[in-house]
Amino acid sequence: MKRKSELRTVRPTNAELNILRMLWRLGPSTVRSVHEELSRVDRNLGYTTVLKFLQIMLDKGLVKREDSQRAHVYRPAVSREQTQRQLTRQLIDGAFDGSRSQLVLQALSGADVVRPEELAEIRALLDRLQGAQNN
Amino acid sequence: MKRKSELRTVRPTNAELNILRMLWRLGPSTVRSVHEELSRVDRNLGYTTVLKFLQIMLDKGLVKREDSQRAHVYRPAVSREQTQRQLTRQLIDGAFDGSRSQLVLQALSGADVVRPEELAEIRALLDRLQGAQNN
DNA sequence: CCGAGTATACGAAGAGATTCGTTAGGACAT
DNA sequence: ATGTCCTAACGAATCTCTTCGTATACTCGG
Numbered sequence: 001m002k003r004k005s006e007l008r009t010v011r012p013t014n015a016e017l018n019i020l021r022m023l024w025r026l027g028p029s030t031v032r033s034v035h036e037e038l039s040r041v042d043r044n045l046g047y048t049t050v051l052k053f054l055q056i057m058l059d060k061g062l063v064k065r066e067d068s069q070r071a072h073v074y075r076p077a078v079s080r081e082q083t084q085r086q087l088t089r090q091l092i093d094g095a096f097d098g099s100r101s102q103l104v105l106q107a108l109s110g111a112d113v114v115r116p117e118e119l120a121e122i123r124a125l126l127d128r129l130q131g132a133q134n135n
Numbered sequence: 136m137k138r139k140s141e142l143r144t145v146r147p148t149n150a151e152l153n154i155l156r157m158l159w160r161l162g163p164s165t166v167r168s169v170h171e172e173l174s175r176v177d178r179n180l181g182y183t184t185v186l187k188f189l190q191i192m193l194d195k196g197l198v199k200r201e202d203s204q205r206a207h208v209y210r211p212a213v214s215r216e217q218t219q220r221q222l223t224r225q226l227i228d229g230a231f232d233g234s235r236s237q238l239v240l241q242a243l244s245g246a247d248v249v250r251p252e253e254l255a256e257i258r259a260l261l262d263r264l265q266g267a268q269n270n
Numbered sequence: 271c272c273g274a275g276t277a278t279a280c281g282a283a284g285a286g287a288t289t290c291g292t293t294a295g296g297a298c299a300t
Numbered sequence: 301a302t303g304t305c306c307t308a309a310c311g312a313a314t315c316t317c318t319t320c321g322t323a324t325a326c327t328c329g330g
Contacts, residue, residue: 017229049319084241087230094152095222100246101253104239106219108260111235118236119265125243130254148287184289
């Protein structure tokens with residue numbers, strides 16, 4: 001069976017997200033590479049399990065693959081940012097009644113350390129938002 | 136069967152989260168009330184489906200119930216804030232490589248409108264964070 | 271050519287999530 | 301007492317997620 005029509009991007013499951021994280025970090029990779037990397041975190045995770053997931057994800061359109069070589073090479077078909085947006089939106093809708101800023105408050109209030117550059121970046125965004133609203 | 140030992144709070148599933156949202160909004164409610172409210176959003180959602188979920192959630196420790204009346208009254212056993220913390224942490228770990236501020240940036244950058252009070256609150260938090268780090 | 275090693279493909283088991291149909295019991299008006 | 305209406309309880313079907321075992325096929329050194 002070939003991949004489905006995918007009008008919208010499919011939400012990755014937890015296990016799929018673990019694999020996507022690796023692909024985003026490693027770039028195009030064989031099943032073996034992904035498996036080895038994942039094994040660092042999760043010992044006893046089978047090779048064929050990872051293979052199966054990549055096949056499923058290919059079918060869902062979450063990854064692409066180059067199969068001209070014997071060992072197929074997989075790469076993400078969705079960007080990290082796109083996925084972050086998607087999941088963040090779902091969290092906001094599901095648990096924060098649609099309020100972005102409530103999520104921001106929640107995330108910040110739990111922080112103990114934030115790098116200065118990030119603080120600055122956040123402030124810059126706030127300034128832009130405020131500017132946009134005052135005009 | 137009575138509820139399990141629950142050392143840690145169980146992660147609510149999507150469907151369970153929908154019901155929790157209603158309970159947080161409505162306060163203690165009968166199955167019927169919850170069902171009616173949910174029906175506004177999701178037509179064709181069976182009454183016994185909601186009932187079943189509430190029973191499952193009772194078993195998981197996500198809700199409590201008062202069954203002295205014929206129509207049992209359910210209320211949340213987990214707070215909205217607690218659940219928001221839990222889910223936010225999972226999102227941060229799963230999709231943002233553990234970086235809180237990256238989530239904040241993501242959430243803010245998608246925003247078009249943020250209420251002034253919230254902006255102020257966010258700034259206040261930023262100030263506190265910055266102060267804590269400079270000392 | 272053959273066997274060891276490494277790949278993919280496939281199917282299926284087991285757990286969890288979601289959704290109801292059906293059953294049975296209480297309340298109450300007739 | 302009986303039928304109607306509401307309620308909870310239960311079991312089960314279906315779907316999705318997660319994980320492998322097994323089969324099969326390619327590659328390369330001897």
